[in-house]
Amino acid sequence: MSKRITDSQLIGEIGESAAKTRFLNIGFQFDGRSRLEAGIDGIAEIMNDGTPLAKMIAVQVKATDKAKYSNETDEGFTYLLQAEDLHYWRTSNLPVILVLYRRSDDSFYWKEIPDAFSVEERKLVFDKNADLLNHQAADSIAQLTVSKAGHGYYVPPLGGGEDALVNMLPIKLPNEIFVASTPYSPKQAMAILLDKDEPPRFDWAIKGRTFWSFHDPRKECTAQIVDFDQVEAIETSTIAYHDEIDEQHNFSFLLKQVLRHQFKQDLGWNKERKIFYFLAEAENQNRAFRYRSSVNRAEADVVNVVKDRKEDHRVSFVRHHAFSARFELLLDQWFLIISPTYHFTTNGFIPHSYPAALLAGKKRLDNNASLRGQVIMWHRLLSGSEVPKDDLFGSHHSGEKYLDFGSPPSVSLPTTVPEQAWVSAKPKKVPETQDDLLEGL
Incomplete structure (x- = not known):
């Protein structure tokens, strides 16, 4: 053959x-x-x-x-x-x-x-x-x-080359910070504030029986958790630029608590994923945010109701623009590092049971341009240079603005970076701190 x-x-x-x-x-x-x-x-x-x-x-x-x-x-x-x-x-x-x-x-x-x-x-x-x-x-x-x-x-x-936007917002800190002694641990102090009739506030930090805050505790509900006669205002730089890494971690925690308080009317906090996300204004209702992009004015649906493809009257899920926040001290300058992401609910308020699959699907659609736009959008909100669509009087934050955020830096790259070349390291698990005690509130 x-x-x-x-x-x-x-x-x-x-x-x-x-x-x-x-x-x-x-x-x-x-x-x-x-x-x-x-x-x-x-x-x-x-x-x-x-x-x-x-x-x-x-x-x-x-x-x-x-x-x-x-x-x-x-x-x-x-x-x-x-x-x-x-x-x-x-x-x-x-x-x-x-x-x-x-x-x-x-x-x-x-x-x-x-x-x-x-x-x-x-x-x-x-x-x-x-x-x-x-x-x-x-x-x-x-x-x-x-x-x-x-x-x-x-x-x-x-x-060819391109201009890259770095997802870091420089922070302008208040000139002074209030320091006081306290007889309470963070957990005890939290319980005391929650037990009172007036609204509690948690934009403070306690470490080793020492209380820190940018607000004067003698004039707020936090007067109940400090030694009143031991309150002292000192220069923020004394604490903010400490050489010891543990002190920097404590200050970073304080910054996160202040951020949560400053934008509590617009941003929610998800304890499990440790992310900030746009709050819904009503059940199953879209929410838009107007801001100026790199060139023109833009509008983003920061809370987006997604309907079922087969049954248009039925809500499949609600997607919220979100970001994870990390505070870092680099060369005597504090930065807020923003990593855009999404939060999913069933109706704008109830967390979705299977957010991982929805997040993976949405992330596959994101590219460099969309992430750049999200970084710009978050800067506009946090810096106060723009206000939400239905908030003409700027009441989108608590009225106390302790943190000011500058523009994200831009660098010119000689070559274009591949879309998928940017990867983030998997976060390491850290031991329980006062962060874990307060972040669920």
């Missing part, structure tokens, strides 16, 4: 050759492997203007002649990974991408194989617009070589 090359072998060879040509046209090097390959067809090397960068990506090519993909529509399709392939890829010391090639329409799609992908959940979802393997995908593929541990390193992409 004569030897015969099967159609499957032939289309496989055609697919690998076509993929190599496509990577070369994009500007990457591509080296195919030997016949002994077990799930990696080639290695793509990132190049910048023809200069190899020694940043490698493992590529597996799956080719077909004209067959349709699973669940294929005009928008996308799904692809089920083989369990043995997934086991093999998970041991790789290189990022791995899957490239799908169809000869009938000369289409190329690509997708990263996530590290945390489980064998039980091994279905990839492809978007026919977002996942095309072309010149526009070069930056996204290059960013896969960025280290996810520590500060990592940056792979220069193939595009």
Whole structure:
């Protein structure tokens, strides 16, 4: 019997050759492997203007002649990974991408194989617009070589430069801070204030029987938790710029409590996720915020009621613009570091039971432009330069403005940063502090 090359072998060879040509046209090097390959067809090397960068990506090519993909529509399709392939890829010391090639329409799609992908959940979802393997995908593929541990390193992409907005707002602190002795622990002081008839306030900190606040406790309800004759006003810089890291942490806690109090009429606090979010004004009702963006005036639906697609009268969930806040002392300047995110409720007030899935879906749609807009929006609110749509008299904060926020700094970058290259480190769990005692209020 004569030897015969099967159609499957032939289309496989055609697919690998076509993929190599496509990577070369994009500007990457591509080296195919030997016949002994077990799930990696080639290695793509990132190049910048023809200069190899020694940043490698493992590529597996799956080719077909004209067959349709699973669940294929005009928008996308799904692809089920083989369990043995997934086991093999998970041991790789290189990022791995899957490239799908169809000869009938000369289409190329690509997708990263996530590290945390489980064998039980091994279905990839492809978007026919977002996942095309072309010149526009070069930056996204290059960013896969960025280290996810520590500060990592940056792979220069193939595009031009851009201006980057840093999500840090410089803080102008009050000139003086009030210090007093107290016989109470934070938990005891909190119980005393909650037990009284007048509205309590918690924009203070207690550490080692010493009370700190930017307001004069002798004139407020906090007079009940301090030694009245021991209250003293001192320069804020004495405490704010202390060399000891524990003292800086205590001051950071005070700043967060003051922020919560200053914007309590507009911003809620989610204890579990430790985020600030726009409060709803009424059940199942949108809320808009008008502000000036980089150039023009803009309006954002900061509380957005999302209806069920099948039953328009039924509310599926309510999405709130939100941010996580971190206070940092850098070179004798305190900053508020803002990380935009979202909070989800069922009707504007009751927390949603499954917010993680909703958040993941929304985050996938966010890009550099939308995040930039959110940072600008939060600056406008916190700085008081803009007021909410229905708040013409500026009553959106408590009336006491102890913290002033400057504009986020802008830096000019020589090259465009890939959209997904910015990753945040997973926060470390910290031991219980007075923060945990008060943040749930």
